[in-house]
């Protein structure tokens with residue numbers, strides 16, 4: 001099947017050709033015809049499958065087919081994402097695929113000045129890509145009207161719920177017109193997602209490309225058992241011995257991310273940390289340095305890493321296993337993207353054995369265990385409880401009392417959060433907090449779709 005077979009118009013086909021895509025990915029083959037048929041969609045697709053083009057291309061096509069009324073553009077498509085990084089990423093995709101079409105798109109998120117966003121909206125926008133917090137701020141200031149939205153996309157809906165955005169989502173839904181097309185994308189399907197889908201979607205078509213909660217086939221997964229205190233040493237060994245050029249490393253806490261990045265730099269391995277406490281400017285810079293190959297290692301927490309799209313990322317390392325098993329699937333989805341080979345390495349100490357069991361249960365497969373010479377495990381070391389919060393060592397500590405680690409209620413250990421509402425407040429702060437670096441980022445956030 002080709003993109004032309006899907007019935008996309010020439011401006012879209014030309015933009016796709018510019019990207020060098022030769023054929024639609026499985027999610028695109030399934031989603032595009034259904035969306036063009038004007039149906040609601042519930043899609044289970046992991047990140048890295050090409051899902052963004054899977055909804056962006058048919059929306060652009062339908063906007064093109066439907067033509068809008070004369071006059072200033074108004075918001076016809078609204079794409080909600082959980083994080084700024086994902087909003088920026090989706091926004092870039094919209095501009096890339098829509099570059100030969102006349103539509104305007106704008107990205108809206110917190111942490112940057114609100115006034116340029118207001119100005120962009122005033123000028124007229126067809127497609128809005130937004131995080132919920134800033135979107136609602138703009139609405140409350142009468143700067144935005146969603147009354148004529150024709151297409152509503154909830155991207156990475158599972159992460160939205162994890163981040164406590166359910167109330168914000170409901171508020172947004174209440175502002176949308178009754179007749180619209182809805183698309184919900186989620187990597188996993190919890191009961192909460194199903195409930196949300198029931199409320200949001202109208203007789204949806206279900207699409208699932210990768211089996212639910214399975215990990216991407218193109219990613220080679222391996223576990224190295226290692227002593228808690230020797231993880232850093234092993235990571236440095238792997239990077240140097242393998243001559244790794246670009247590696248995304250996950251820690252459970254912000255503190256752990258900072259510490260590891262500083263330590264790597266001391267060992268002449270260029271690294272930056274990316275997490276919710278960093279200003280938007282620092283996050284953007286770390287990401288662009290990493291993408292450009294100026295730094296070898298990006299150390300990230302789970303929430304900060306959502307939405308990062310880096311082509312051909314060859315290595316992902318779980319310096320610490322996530323306390324939520326689903327996060328493992330998200331993490332390793334950063335590599336092996338769009339069918340390319342990738343490697344996901346997990347450094348697992350005695351404290352994390354329960355986490356590992358939870359992950360293997362979720363992905364329904366045993367991950368290969370490989371011993372590294374010179375890093376034999378000291379079996380006399382006993383498991384300790386894992387501390388997630390401030391002052392935690394960033395190194396993995398945990399115990400055998402980690403049962404139920406994939407429970408949603410447990411997830412807030414990440415980024416020092418203790419409750420869902422705390423998580424939500426924190427993410428709202430992330431969306432609305434520091435206001436430095438606004439113009440530079442903002443300048444990029446608005447443009448012709």
Ligand code: AMP
Pocket residue numbers: 020021022023024025028046047048049050051052053309310311337338
């Ligand atoms: P996504 O799952 O939307 O984050 O996309 C993952 C990556 O796949 C992005 O870097 C896209 O540019 C790329 N991609 C999307 N569609 C295709 C395609 N049909 N062929 C090759 N690469 C693609």
